[in-house]
Amino acid sequence: MKGAPLDTDNLPEESPAERRRQRVRSSILDAAERVFSKEGEAGLSIRRLADEIDYSPAAIYKYFGSKDELLDELKESFFERLMSTIDKASLTALPFEARVRQCFARYVETAIERPHHYAAAFSSVPDTSAAHLADICWEEFETSHKGQAFMVVVGLVREGQEIGVFDASFDPFIAAKSLWASMHGVALLLIHLPGFPVILPTPDHGLNTAAFIQFHAGLLFRSLCVAPSSPEPSGHTL
């Protein structure tokens, strides 16, 4: 299929036709990104997308097999950004604890920056019927962006154990899963319950979002330490 010049594998200038095709494709994705960022899946319809780029609805199906396929691409590119964010944060020259906090904060901040993307990426509920324990293999997960981000966390746990601040008896993979779950929970609660860090009986109990993220990061860090460094994981009196 398409036995064109098979040497140029992914060059930007393939052919005028191909470039035009990519331009239209991008314009679809751009429009989709624009709408989805603002209104989420509810506001994103093929017809509206077609309207926005002045094509007929059917045209979109020459570029994407289905709406889901298009959406997957949006989510995927978001997760790539999320991954690189946490990856970069883990490579800074900061001292260990600050680096961990940075990773945590960047992850959550990036997630709530595009709430629809993050929420949609964890929205499908697989049916619990069949025995699908085996159908998710490690290789598959490891190569995904989620998997890469997860490995960054594993690396941080290992590093903490090597320098003696984290308890060495934790399995770094299992500990990383706990950390990830915690980050995930904070991100989603911030997304779905606006004012979650603020909502408290007396106003002075409230924290702003950034402060709450830091508080939670401190708690998480503390939970892995051999002995809690300082009893106050920052900012819990403001």
Place this chain on the structure above:
Amino acid sequence: MKGAPLDTDNLPEESPAERRRQRVRSSILDAAERVFSKEGEAGLSIRRLADEIDYSPAAIYKYFGSKDELLDELKESFFERLMSTIDKASLTALPFEARVRQCFARYVETAIERPHHYAAAFSSVPDTSAAHLADICWEEFETSHKGQAFMVVVGLVREGQEIGVFDASFDPFIAAKSLWASMHGVALLLIHLPGFPVILPTPDHGLNTAAFIQFHAGLLFRSLCVAPSSPEPSGHTL
């Protein structure tokens, strides 16, 4: 409106007509619950519901203002169960740490028992445009089931501080929010990523779901302690 006998406020035997009405209403809710539990929002359509109870689609609108209203009722009654679950767990006669673990485990277990309900209850993404910091007040939250469950957690933190096992310098409300976020994250990751506790590079690193929940609960408990009781928060070597 409806100036009927205004003394009998909520008695089960109101009138034959009223009872018939409630029966039909329940049959709608039952069918909805049945379908929703199995297939979630995707499988639940007004027309299918009408089909299932042998009425016309329009009939349902004599009982519920909209599909969302119907769905809200499903979610609400689920959250009532979830609330009572955690409430009961917090009132057992177990020693403190076991009680905390029990609350945590029951919450997550109940959540993943009905994954569609739990996930749907946290699915709306409010638009981040306006300044709606003030539109969520504490009273409103406190009287909701979420709020009640939250207060149980606050109570546990306070108890831990009073008996001296939790660091007293934590604000119990903020700490409870962190705990809640963590529980939430574990529940949702278990829902959306089947095999999440298992997925690891070598098979012997994996935990089953219950074991992972316990591990995470241990970590959380540890994070609030004045000093980590024991370096192994249970089951992390399996």
Place this chain on the structure above:
DNA sequence: TGGAATTAGTGAACGGTGTTCACTAAATGA
């Protein structure tokens, strides 16, 4: 350059969705 073959793009349709509304028929209240 001319003709064949591929491709981009379209309009109309299909089956689905939530919701409304004028309408009938039955139950209720006086």
Place this chain on the structure above:
DNA sequence: TCATTTAGTGAACACCGTTCACTAATTCCA
């Protein structure tokens, strides 16, 4: 018994994702 309220309906509206025969433009090759 008769007026009034109510339960329930069928048809329609405006959307949705998707398909398909079709045209028009482009590309390829002789």
